[in-house]
Amino acid sequence: MSFWQIVLVSMPRLLNGLTVTLYMTVFSAAVGLLLGIILCLGRVYGNKVASLLSTGFIELIRGTPMLVQLFILYYGLPSYNIRLTPLLAALIGFSINSAAYQAEYLRGSIQSIGIGQMKAALSIGMKKWQAVRLIILPQALRRVIPAWTNEFIYLLKYTSMAYIIGAPEMMAQAKFVASRNFEFFKVYLLTAAIYLSIVWTISFVFSYFERKLRIPGTVVTER
Amino acid sequence: MAVLQAQGLYKSYGQVKALDDVNIEIEDSELLAVIGPSGSGKTTLLRSIAGFVQLDSGKIFIKSKDITDLPPEKRNVAMFFQNYALWPHMTVFENVAYGLKIRRYDKKAIREKVEWALDFLDIKSLAERKPNQLSGGQQQRVALARAIVVQPDVLLLDEPLSNLDAKIRMRIRFELKALQKKLQIATLYVTHDQEEALSIADRIAVMHNGKVLQIGTPQQVYKEPVNLFVADFIGVNSIVRIKPLDKDIVKVGNLEFQPQQGVLHLVIRAEEARVLPAKEHVTLKEGDLKLEGIIMGKLYLGSKHRYEIKIHGIEEILFINSEEAFKINEQIQIIIPKDSFFVYWQ
Structure with a gap:
């Protein structure tokens, strides 16, 4: 079969898988963001208990392979009568994994903001959480966009791991198509090309937002 | 009646005594300059009044109210930061307005007060700019506007002129003194520049190794230094x-x-x-x-x-x-x- 024939034959299934891949990526990135902010604020600004819990969770997730986490969720939990579908197990796994990483990116960003910003807010009469919400977060969230772009791209590619527990994402579909027509090289090449085009699109969109949200005068602009 | 009273303040960092039985008072609309070499404890004193330093012992009163254990936001003290610490994601107007917003003033009152402050410092035309689009001198005025707009009981200035070049510094000294007299706010002014302190202060406190060695008018401190350190540090x-x-x-x-x-x-x-x-x-x-x-x-x-x-x-x-x-x-x-x-x- 020529390459174009392969494209024609595999595309429907691959695109089907791509929707699942994108769904998993966007969902985990969004839930990860929300959870990540909470974990990060808990670690940086929380009291002893909150800080300890957040730090413990983050280090636990970052310290173990994602595949182990997926296997525990999918193969391990049934021992306690909790049965997740492959997709749900993958969504939960990717979300908490991303949350831990995003929390750390955000922490780095918060710590790059001068201590004077917080002090100025307190001395003008803001409470600590007001200062975090109105002064620290708006700046930190802008600064973390480049790291987020990375995280989003990683996530998109890591979702291919979900095929191991049987989630019907793009990699699973590719394997299915290839093992039927034995055109492994061409099918996987096509799959790689689709991943690449999505990654480029993501980079482009995120850098647009990065420029759009940038605080005037904070970056030396090109040209 | 003194607006600010600090009584018997102690603070150590390990072996180092940053504040060693410090007692000061600032009268209404008085400008007290605290001077000393770096490490003398002057910045620790300022921060302890702002509420950023937990004292080992001692009491601080503002208008006779004990504020020693209050957090910074409950002290009605405004601090001016050496590096201005303006919020870069907000306009000049918003920077100045926030202190009023969180005090729950209504929109009209906020607008009036902010405009008054911007007018007072002659920066009304900059209201819609972001801090990073301003010169150092303009940023300084915004920082000052942000500090005074909430009508604090005590104004704390942390080396306010140290980021400006020598020529502007001379001019701003006059302005700052005139402003402070017009505002009539009790002010604590920390600097390591003795000439600045002599020219701008109503009274001067000279600090060394956490102790206040002498408090007096600039003339007293210059003409009658109490010990070798003060004599050498001034002039x-x-x-x-x-x-x-x-x-x-x-x-x-x-x-x-x-x-x-x-x-x-x-x-x-x-x-x-x-x-x-x-x-x-x-x-x-x-x-x-x-x-x-x-x-x-x-x-x-x-x-x-x-x-x-x-x-x-x-x-x-x-x-x-x-x-x-x-x-x-x-x-x-x-x-x-x-x-x-x-x-x-x-």
Whole structure:
């Protein structure tokens, strides 16, 4: 079969898988963001208990392979009568994994903001959480966009791991198509090309937002 | 009635005593400058009043209310930061308005007050700009507007002029003093620049190693320094150290001193000393000091020269500026008026 024939034959299934891949990526990135902010604020600004819990969770997730986490969720939990579908197990796994990483990116960003910003807010009469919400977060969230772009791209590619527990994402579909027509090289090449085009699109969109949200005068602009 | 009273403040960082029994008061609309070298505790004092430093002991009162244990946001104290610490994601207007917003003023009141503050500091035209689009001097005004708009009981200024170049600094000194008098806010002004403190303060507190060594008007601190450290820190000085050889009287130039414990330190206000040719006849007033010496070196400074002078008899080197031209190796005399030198035994 020529390459174009392969494209024609595999595309429907691959695109089907791509929707699942994108769904998993966007969902985990969004839930990860929300959870990540909470974990990060808990670690940086929380009291002893909150800080300890957040730090413990983050280090636990970052310290173990994602595949182990997926296997525990999918193969391990049934021992306690909790049965997740492959997709749900993958969504939960990717979300908490991303949350831990995003929390750390955000922490780095918060710590790059001068201590004077917080002090100025307190001395003008803001409470600590007001200062975090109105002064620290708006700046930190802008600064973390480049790291987020990375995280989003990683996530998109890591979702291919979900095929191991049987989630019907793009990699699973590719394997299915290839093992039927034995055109492994061409099918996987096509799959790689689709991943690449999505990654480029993501980079482009995120850098647009990065420029759009940038605080005037904070970056030396090109040209 | 003092607006701010700090009583018996102590704070140590490990072995270092940053505040060691500090007592100060600031009257209504008074500007108290706290000066000292770095590490003297002046910034710790300012931060403890702002609420950013937990004291080991001591009490702070504002308008007779004990605020020692209150968090920064409940103190009605406004702080001006050395690096301004403006919020870069907000416009100038928003930067100034936020203190009022969280005090729950209504929109109209906020607009009026912010406009008043911007007008007061002559930066009304910058209201919609972001801080990073402003010059250093403009940022400074915004920071000041942000501090005063909430009408604080006490204004804390942390080295406010240190980020500006020398020429602007001179001009702003006048402005700052005029502003502070117009606002009538009790102000604590921390600086390491003694000249700045002398020119701007109503009273000066000199700190060293966590202790307040002297509090007084600029004139008192300059004319009657209580010890060697204060005398040396204030003004432009030359110090001569003389170790008495025996129990004899110590002769310094035309004056004689009874020996005491330690070494005699003679602090000379170099800016008030006159250098004359050795042969010129001068009539000294009672208590004036006359030293004789020889020019060892000279530097040209434009309007005057800076001389390195070796003093006869005590073989010490002094550095003194003079408008007169002398040659190297020329014999000279130095006349120092009686309130422009100080003698300490240490």
